[in-house]
Amino acid sequence: xxxxxxxxxxxxxxxxxxxxxxxxxxxxxxxxxxxxxxxxxxxxxxxxxxxxxxxxxxxxxxxxxxxxxxxxxxxxxxxxxxxxxxxxxxxxxxxxxxxxxxxxxxxxxxxxxxxxxxxxxxxxxxxxxxxxxxxxxxxxxxxxxxxxxxxxxxxxxxxxxx
Numbered sequence: 001x002x003x004x005x006x007x008x009x010x011x012x013x014x015x016x017x018x019x020x021x022x023x024x025x026x027x028x029x030x031x032x033x034x035x036x037x038x039x040x041x042x043x044x045x046x047x048x049x050x051x052x053x054x055x056x057x058x059x060x061x062x063x064x065x066x067x068x069x070x071x072x073x074x075x076x077x078x079x080x081x082x083x084x085x086x087x088x089x090x091x092x093x094x095x096x097x098x099x100x101x102x103x104x105x106x107x108x109x110x111x112x113x114x115x116x117x118x119x120x121x122x123x124x125x126x127x128x129x130x131x132x133x134x135x136x137x138x139x140x141x142x143x144x145x146x147x148x149x150x151x152x153x154x155x156x157x158x159x160x161x162x
Contacts, residue, residue: 008046010035015050022051025061029068037114038069074110074117076156079134082120085127090145094131095120097146101153116156 014031018024028047033039039062048055062068080086080095098104098118102111110117126132129142133149141152 011043011046012050015047020050022053025051025053025058026065029058029062033068037074038072041070072110072114074115076115077117077119077136079119079121079124079137081122081124081126081130081132083123083127083130085130086124086132089130091131093146094133094144094149097149098133098153101150116153 011032014028014035017031018028025047028051029039032043032047036043044058044062045055048058051058062070078098080091080098082091082095095118102116102118104111104118109119124132124134124140126140126142129140131142131144133141133144133152135141135152135156141148
């Protein structure tokens with residue numbers, strides 16, 4: 001039971017910081033996702049109970065906004081643009097190189113060690129740099145090539161804590 005208590009201790013701290021207000025649900029979910037890297041079902045149920053709302057309400061918010069994930073995401077979330085400009089300029093080989101280097105099976109987005117998640121998005125808003133990919137929404141890599149993907153992954157893997 002102590003392990004479960006510790007698991008929810010951080011969650012309770014987040015909820016308390018937001019004064020357990022329903023109007024702060026999105027901010028609570030954002031902090032929780034940052035902590036866990038996704039929104040586990042039991043955590044959403046705990047939040048619902050703490051805020052005195054239905055689990056369906058929490059689930060509805062969590063599934064409405066694209067920023068939230070119900071599945072674990074890696075430490076590094078790599079998004080590859082597949083919009084028109086990126087597609088025409090070769091986003092498919094970029095995506096293939098990522099999936100191959102990370103040994104992702106068809107349909108699998110996150111590596112087994114939870115270090116990398118690869119997502120395809122419709123637009124990253126950088127068409128002039130096509131093909132484009134981002135890492136954690138902060139680092140933008142333009143005019144990517146499969147060789148460039150390998151360089152970025154090698155750098156990121158060098159920073160991964162074992």
